[in-house]
Amino acid sequence: MSKPWEIFCKVIDNFGDAGVCWRLARQLAAEYGFGVRLWIDEPGALAPLMPDFDREAMMQHRAGVEVRRWPQPWAEVEPGRVVIEAFGCALPDGVLNAMARASPAPVWINLEYLSAESWVEEHHGLPSRHPRLPLTKHFFFPGFTPATGGLLRERDLLARRDAFQRDPAARWRFWETLGLAGEPVGRKVSLFCYPESPVLELLEAWSAGTEEIFCLVPQGPVAAACASFWGRTALPCGAQEHRGALTLRVFPFLAQDVFDTLLWACDLNFVRGEDSFVRAQWAARPMIWQPYRQDENAHLAKLAAFLLRQGAYFPESAGKALADLSHAWSGGKHVQDAWSRFAAQGEVYLPGAKAWASHLAGQPDLCRQLVDFAEKMAIMRGSPRL
Numbered sequence: 001m002s003k004p005w006e007i008f009c010k011v012i013d014n015f016g017d018a019g020v021c022w023r024l025a026r027q028l029a030a031e032y033g034f035g036v037r038l039w040i041d042e043p044g045a046l047a048p049l050m051p052d053f054d055r056e057a058m059m060q061h062r063a064g065v066e067v068r069r070w071p072q073p074w075a076e077v078e079p080g081r082v083v084i085e086a087f088g089c090a091l092p093d094g095v096l097n098a099m100a101r102a103s104p105a106p107v108w109i110n111l112e113y114l115s116a117e118s119w120v121e122e123h124h125g126l127p128s129r130h131p132r133l134p135l136t137k138h139f140f141f142p143g144f145t146p147a148t149g150g151l152l153r154e155r156d157l158l159a160r161r162d163a164f165q166r167d168p169a170a171r172w173r174f175w176e177t178l179g180l181a182g183e184p185v186g187r188k189v190s191l192f193c194y195p196e197s198p199v200l201e202l203l204e205a206w207s208a209g210t211e212e213i214f215c216l217v218p219q220g221p222v223a224a225a226c227a228s229f230w231g232r233t234a235l236p237c238g239a240q241e242h243r244g245a246l247t248l249r250v251f252p253f254l255a256q257d258v259f260d261t262l263l264w265a266c267d268l269n270f271v272r273g274e275d276s277f278v279r280a281q282w283a284a285r286p287m288i289w290q291p292y293r294q295d296e297n298a299h300l301a302k303l304a305a306f307l308l309r310q311g312a313y314f315p316e317s318a319g320k321a322l323a324d325l326s327h328a329w330s331g332g333k334h335v336q337d338a339w340s341r342f343a344a345q346g347e348v349y350l351p352g353a354k355a356w357a358s359h360l361a362g363q364p365d366l367c368r369q370l371v372d373f374a375e376k377m378a379i380m381r382g383s384p385r386l
């Protein structure tokens with residue numbers, strides 16, 4: 001059997017690093033039949049994303065992927081044919097030395113964070129020589145244009161989404177699995193955000209509005225941030241609260257694929273970070289993205305770059321209202337006012353979100369591009385095909 005692909009992942013915080021690596025690992029195994037080893041320093045970050053995951057195990061097999069706790073210190077392991085260093089997580093010296101000894105040396109790729117900024121195109125695919133060892137890594141940037149590495153998208157994703165969105169019975173069943181008696185009334189909004197977001201302002205705008213809003217928040221810090229709106233310190237899983245035009249429901253943290261379904265089922269999705277951001281675009285539903293906060297407000301430049309690209313798919317005034325709400329949400333100011341202007345635009349966002357998703361679907365997905373890229377690198381160094 002040919003050597004596996006290795007993915008190295010360090011969990012900085014939250015779920016995004018683990019979430020992206022897990023999706024990629026699963027897709028490489030399922031769609032390309034590669035052996036895949038995912039080394040992760042905090043396997044516990046994967047536990048909420050998949051049922052029955054053993055957070056203590058040093059090694060386990062899930063969805064065709066060998067999931068390994070990244071040992072500290074590193075144990076000697078023969079490196080695979082392709083080594084993916086996710087998000088510049090810094091490979092252990094033991095891995096690098098073993099890679100340098102291997103013949104041919106593995107293809108080494110640094111999978112970067114997603115950004116819509118234009119500089120990404122110039123940096124995608126660039127090489128970087130190791131200062132000491134005879135190794136070269138290449139930077140692989142996800143992105144929104146043909147000159148980037150694209151976005152993660154499984155082969156059958158859009159067909160599954162379309163089938164679900166067309167089928168009222170499937171939607172009904174889905175809501176029942178969340179413990180609801182069928183499809184909720186009103187505008188269904190999922191709210192996945194950073195706990196420091198101006199949630200209370202948003203909830204105030206919704207409860208004081210004329211349109212019924214059914215808001216779904218995941219259990220944990222987001223639900224806790226909403227609790228004080230009802231004078232409570234916490235909202236447990238399954239809690240349902242009302243005020244004015246707003247109903248808020250706390251849902252259990254869902255397995256990753258079920259979370260996708262929630263995004264497909266809602267009319268509007270508030271998402272964050274990287275992975276839920278991408279999945280909300282594939283949901284082809286209007287969304288408000290909250291980028292992960294960075295020093296010197298670098299995240300706001302990322303937000304602006306994305307809004308500029310996606311905004312071309314909405315009428316001008318609607319694109320502006322969406323951009324204003326997105327900036328208000330990430331900047332923590334004027335959220336109520338921005339929500340009123342966004343809501344006043346009516347139904348224009350759905351066709352725009354669909355057109356944006358179709359446009360993105362015209363590009364090869366990230367996994368396909370990564371495999372092609374690795375193959376090209378392997379051939380260039382005289383290795384047999386992957």
Ligand code: TRH
Pocket residue numbers: 012013014015016017019020048049113192218252253254255256257259272273274275276277292
């Ligand atoms: O959790 P995030 O904020 O993740 C990150 C990290 O903060 C990371 O350090 C940063 O670098 C990166 O963002 C940009 O947001 P994200 O990326 O959306 O990841 C959340 C994951 O959780 C995603 O895979 C979807 C999943 N999820 C579920 O599977 N079920 C759920 O119920 C929910 C709410 C999320």
